[in-house]
Amino acid sequence: MGRGFLLLAMLTFSGWALATDATQLNLITYNVENLFDWTHDEGKKDFTYLPLSVKRQSREVQEFCASEPTQYQQECLELDWSEATVKVKLRQLAIVLRESFQSGVDVAVLQEVENLNVLTMLAAELGPEYKAYLVEGPDERGIDVGMITRLKVVHQELREFTIPSGRRTRGILRLDVMKNNKRITVLANHWPSQSNPDEDRMAAADTLVSMAEHTFVSDLVIAAGDFNTADDDVHNGIKERLLPIFFDAEGEARAAGNNLWAGTYNFRGVWGSLDHIFILKAAARSTMNWSSVRIRHEDLLETRMWNGVPEQHPRRFDVGSGLGFSDHLPLSMSIAL
Numbered sequence: 597m598g599r600g601f602l603l604l605a606m607l608t609f610s611g612w613a614l615a616t617d618a619t620q621l622n623l624i625t626y627n628v629e630n631l632f633d634w635t636h637d638e639g640k641k642d643f644t645y646l647p648l649s650v651k652r653q654s655r656e657v658q659e660f661c662a663s664e665p666t667q668y669q670q671e672c673l674e675l676d677w678s679e680a681t682v683k684v685k686l687r688q689l690a691i692v693l694r695e696s697f698q699s700g701v702d703v704a705v706l707q708e709v710e711n712l713n714v715l716t717m718l719a720a721e722l723g724p725e726y727k728a729y730l731v732e733g734p735d736e737r738g739i740d741v742g743m744i745t746r747l748k749v750v751h752q753e754l755r756e757f758t759i760p761s762g763r764r765t766r767g768i769l770r771l772d773v774m775k776n777n778k779r780i781t782v783l784a785n786h787w788p789s790q791s792n793p794d795e796d797r798m799a800a801a802d803t804l805v806s807m808a809e810h811t812f813v814s815d816l817v818i819a820a821g822d823f824n825t826a827d828d829d830v831h832n833g834i835k836e837r838l839l840p841i842f843f844d845a846e847g848e849a850r851a852a853g854n855n856l857w858a859g860t861y862n863f864r865g866v867w868g869s870l871d872h873i874f875i876l877k878a879a880a881r882s883t884m885n886w887s888s889v890r891i892r893h894e895d896l897l898e899t900r901m902w903n904g905v906p907e908q909h910p911r912r913f914d915v916g917s918g919l920g921f922s923d924h925l926p927l928s929m930s931i932a933l
Contacts, residue, residue, distance in 0.1 A: 618776045621931045622697040625705040625820040627924035633714040634679045640738030648676035684918040690721035704744040705820040707786040715742045734764040741784040747773035757803040759796035776933040781814040785821030794831035801833030817876035842874035849889035857891040860925045862909045865902040888930040
């Protein structure tokens with residue numbers, strides 16, 4: 597009886613230690629593709645992501661949809677983005693986040709999130725210990741960067757910046773969290789898309805570098821998110837601005853022989869990585885375990901035809917079936933503290 601009780605206690609303690617490991621920071625970045633709630637935000641062009649019952653009664657919505665490019669008009673008018681639909685998508689995304697680490701996510705860096713309301717709902721799906729952080733930015737559609745964490749937060753700020761094209765873009769969100777008596781700065785990014793000139797992403801890179809270089813009190817500085825930068829960008833913010841001072845987690849992992857999935861995003865049949873985790877070299881106090889870097893793809897893919905050839909793509913969320921997740925794959929890493 598005594599030995600059985602001791603074994604049970606050891607197993608219980610082992611499970612508790614796994615679930616609350618203070619020596620590791622578990623971080624994931626994920627573009628969750630159009631995570632809108634089901635209500636209109638004043639001043640934002642979120643009309644596609646409203647319930648069908650609202651769209652049919654709103655002249656404003658119908659006029660907006662009619663002004664959209666032809667390929668988007670039908671979705672704008674007919675997509676039923678209801679409360680029930682949003683709750684299904686939230687459950688789908690929560691599955692991905694929960695299954696990313698055996699001991700749980702410490703920080704999730706998320707892109708294409710409409711507002712704090714819907715991000716708080718996603719945090720609730722993960723558990724009561726999680727809290728959502730988002731500062732509303734100037735993006736016309738209303739999408740922002742946000743973070744969910746179970747750690748103590750000691751600082752939050754959104755740095756907005758202007759870009760040469762003059763368009764309104766997402767800012768960079770900074771969150772400072774504490775774990776194992778370490779202060780960790782996480783900088784959440786969603787750079788201007790590939791429809792913007794390279795110079796717009798260079799402006800984002802310059803802003804990020806400036807923020808990273810003013811984190812004097814931090815023991816670890818991480819920049820993560822969707823950087824929307826292609827290898828062939830003529831002016832390449834990652835290569836020219838970030839790599840001189842940051843480690844690229846995926847690049848380091850591949851160089852170390854990790855067998856990672858082909859990328860986080862598939863464009864016209866070609867895989868690449870728009871999503872990254874960068875670690876500021878000057879603030880890296882310990883040797884990085886690049887073997888922990890992972891592009892999660894299991895159960896997140898579907899087969900589609902491209903030029904007559906079957907290709908695997910991230911499985912996007914489908915309103916009709918309630919299946920799927922996002923058009924990106926999540927990138928994650930555990931960092932020793």
